[in-house]
Amino acid sequence: xAQTRRRIIEAAASEFRGKGIDATGLAELMSAxxxxxxxxxxxxxxxxxxxxxxxxxxxxxxxxxxxxxxSSSSARALQAAIDDYLxxxxxxxxxxxxxxxxxxxxxxxxxxxxxEAATVGFLRLVDAIAAQLKNMPPAAAxxxxxxxxxxxxxxxxxxxVVTDPDLSDSILRQARKDLSRRGARLTGATRSGQSAxxxxxx
Amino acid sequence: xAQTRRRIIEAAASEFRGKGIDATGLAELMSAxxxxxxxxxxxxxxxxxxxxxxxxxxxxxxxxxxxxxxSSSSARALQAAIDDYLxxxxxxxxxxxxxxxxxxxxxxxxxxxxxEAATVGFLRLVDAIAAQLKNMPPAAAxxxxxxxxxxxxxxxxxxxVVTDPDLSDSILRQARKDLSRRGARLTGATRSGQSAxxxxxx
DNA sequence: TGTACATCAGTGAACGCGCGTTCACTGATGTAC
DNA sequence: TGTACATCAGTGAACGCGCGTTCACTGATGTAC
Numbered sequence: 467x468a469q470t471r472r473r474i475i476e477a478a479a480s481e482f483r484g485k486g487i488d489a490t491g492l493a494e495l496m497s498a499x500x501x502x503x504x505x506x507x508x509x510x511x512x513x514x515x516x517x518x519x520x521x522x523x524x525x526x527x528x529x530x531x532x533x534x535x536x537s538s539s540s541a542r543a544l545q546a547a548i549d550d551y552l553x554x555x556x557x558x559x560x561x562x563x564x565x566x567x568x569x570x571x572x573x574x575x576x577x578x579x580x581x582e583a584a585t586v587g588f589l590r591l592v593d594a595i596a597a598q599l600k601n602m603p604p605a606a607a608x609x610x611x612x613x614x615x616x617x618x619x620x621x622x623x624x625x626x627v628v629t630d631p632d633l634s635d636s637i638l639r640q641a642r643k644d645l646s647r648r649g650a651r652l653t654g655a656t657r658s659g660q661s662a663x664x665x666x667x668x
Numbered sequence: 669x670a671q672t673r674r675r676i677i678e679a680a681a682s683e684f685r686g687k688g689i690d691a692t693g694l695a696e697l698m699s700a701x702x703x704x705x706x707x708x709x710x711x712x713x714x715x716x717x718x719x720x721x722x723x724x725x726x727x728x729x730x731x732x733x734x735x736x737x738x739s740s741s742s743a744r745a746l747q748a749a750i751d752d753y754l755x756x757x758x759x760x761x762x763x764x765x766x767x768x769x770x771x772x773x774x775x776x777x778x779x780x781x782x783x784e785a786a787t788v789g790f791l792r793l794v795d796a797i798a799a800q801l802k803n804m805p806p807a808a809a810x811x812x813x814x815x816x817x818x819x820x821x822x823x824x825x826x827x828x829v830v831t832d833p834d835l836s837d838s839i840l841r842q843a844r845k846d847l848s849r850r851g852a853r854l855t856g857a858t859r860s861g862q863s864a865x866x867x868x869x870x
Numbered sequence: 871t872g873t874a875c876a877t878c879a880g881t882g883a884a885c886g887c888g889c890g891t892t893c894a895c896t897g898a899t900g901t902a903c
Numbered sequence: 904t905g906t907a908c909a910t911c912a913g914t915g916a917a918c919g920c921g922c923g924t925t926c927a928c929t930g931a932t933g934t935a936c
Contacts, residue, residue, distance in 0.1 A: 502915065
């Protein structure tokens, strides 16, 4: 059936994010999907193709999960979504996480279709965040969202690179704090006393 | 002579940043250094070792170049250094650029010594930037520097991922603008009318 | 100063291995009658 | 309802290739005398 194809893409999206694109072989990827490697070409023309589709899938997964966190539409929903993104859980679980962090530098060197797929996924994240910045015109919100996402992606990347656990935690914490401050200003939300106290400990 | 070793490391640092660590073979790397691949093991024990040393070298290069830009000690030196980092030139020239952007996701999955070397290099960047944030206590400056670097690294990464040139430019521009605003606040520098006008066009 | 020798950086062929890709085959499923 | 056949997703062996690594060899350099 054609749902096997979906299973392969999902397995591939996890394997690639966990081990890297180059380092993940088709045999490995197919066995993660519960198949043998020979059948791969019944579903895809090449490794490049499954890479493109699985990066697109991962990016849309992330965008969907973000959208649903934001759909509550509460003033603090954006901050909660950002806190999840910049959490120790996300840092320690690359297989299910942001493809831009897990594969950023590999995508950078990828072919056009791969980078195109990544661009589309990135724009969905940008729009989702910009839509929450209600105290400013849409064009300005979009610009702010670009910077906020850059900070999130850079912080999570470096939190994974760094070997010192305290430093890693600190990178995530400072980025959360910073985005919280801007978010509060830009959405008009007031940070709760508890949240403000928690963050100012650090 | 032992300066051949240095030449190999420099060639490796460029090749790895340009093509990726996994995708660069030892033969390629040695011929970039003007040698044949057989001699590699006269200088290094393994590919892992040259990877570690060349990432360390690239990170220290970047830190040195940043330090020297900042040594002018002018109030706008930090902003100029950030503008260089977030420039189209840096985006289009990964071979000589920031190793955290060129190799971030590969380093993330690297072995301990590699990530250790990256951590040391990253901390040099953090300290160089924090030292310019003169309107706040050192501990607070360091925290700010972590966030600023995260934004820089994330923005440059996404500027390279994205296929739309306008979007790519916009990511860099918005990050520059954002960091400029914070930088001005934190260093006590006043942005020049020209610079403010230039940036507000966008 | 000139000759004999040791050293060792650099060469290039060879190795085993895992990769992406191909292909002849299998065997479950669905349709024709 | 039962039988014959076509389809095609999935199997597993095989391919050529480039990788990291090894190694016997070369030939320039430096020292001993």
